[in-house]
Amino acid sequence: DAGVIQSPRHEVTEMGQEVTLRCKPISGHNSLFWYRQTMMRGLELLIYFNNNVPIDDSGMPEDRFSAKMPNASFSTLKIQPSEPRDSAVYFCASSLLGFGTEAFFGQGTRLTVV
Amino acid sequence: KQEVTQIPAALSVPEGENLVLNCSFTDSAIYNLQWFRQDPGKGLTSLLLIQSSQREQTSGRLNASLDKSSGRSTLYIAASQSGDSATYLCAVRSDTDKLIFGTGTRLQVFP
Numbered sequence: 001d002a003g004v005i006q007s008p009r010h011e012v013t014e015m016g017q018e019v020t021l022r023c024k025p026i027s028g029h030n031s032l033f034w035y036r037q038t039m040m041r042g043l044e045l046l047i048y049f050n051n052n053v054p055i056d057d058s059g060m061p062e063d064r065f066s067a068k069m070p071n072a073s074f075s076t077l078k079i080q081p082s083e084p085r086d087s088a089v090y091f092c093a094s095s096l097l098g099f100g101t102e103a104f105f106g107q108g109t110r111l112t113v114v
Numbered sequence: 115k116q117e118v119t120q121i122p123a124a125l126s127v128p129e130g131e132n133l134v135l136n137c138s139f140t141d142s143a144i145y146n147l148q149w150f151r152q153d154p155g156k157g158l159t160s161l162l163l164i165q166s167s168q169r170e171q172t173s174g175r176l177n178a179s180l181d182k183s184s185g186r187s188t189l190y191i192a193a194s195q196s197g198d199s200a201t202y203l204c205a206v207r208s209d210t211d212k213l214i215f216g217t218g219t220r221l222q223v224f225p
Binding site (some may be wrong): 101108 | 146157158176212215217
């Protein structure tokens with residue numbers, strides 16, 4: 001398996017524009033997590049899905065952020081409108097459902113909002 | 115609310131030294147603990163996974179221990195090499211199924 005695949009790897013956008021980040025989890029995994037990493041706050045959990053259903057979105061910072069998982073092999077994180085303070089590295093991770101399972105991370109999307 | 119802390123925040127050692135990285139968590143009701151490595155500008159690579167029923171796990175020069183009752187885990191790196199230089203992160207998985215990360219230890223191993 002190619003692992004967790006995220007796209008794009010880098011995104012530079014202007015303030016106010018819509019940004020969509022994409023994630024393909026490892027085949028067969030049924031839990032998916034979105035994280036944001038910044039120097040100031042480290043790794044923050046934004047939202048996670050089990051079997052394509054959002055379970056906890058309490059980490060989503062504002063209504064400008066939304067995430068979807070239309071099927072088991074694809075998820076998106078959307079920011080609309082984007083702001084400079086959204087600049088960060090966004091990671092997607094997946095695992096098998098179950099509390100004892102190992103999580104695997106994608107390479108991340110580095111977002112810069114100017 | 116689960117909080118995960120890692121000490122030290124940064125560490126610089128010469129090659130060949132054995133070293134210990136520490137991870138502590140406030141809620142002992144965890145299901146597992148995972149250690150990751152992150153190289154600059156890269157993603158997270160899973161190093162070791164310890165289930166709550168286990169005391170330790172080993173992979174090559176790495177050994178991770180878990181004391182759930184005291185809320186602590188340590189990552190032991192034997193005979194450190196310059197290639198070990200990276201940021202090391204621990205994360206705990208609790209009954210909410212969330213994976214909560216520590217702040218990381220930035221390790222520099224110099225020749």
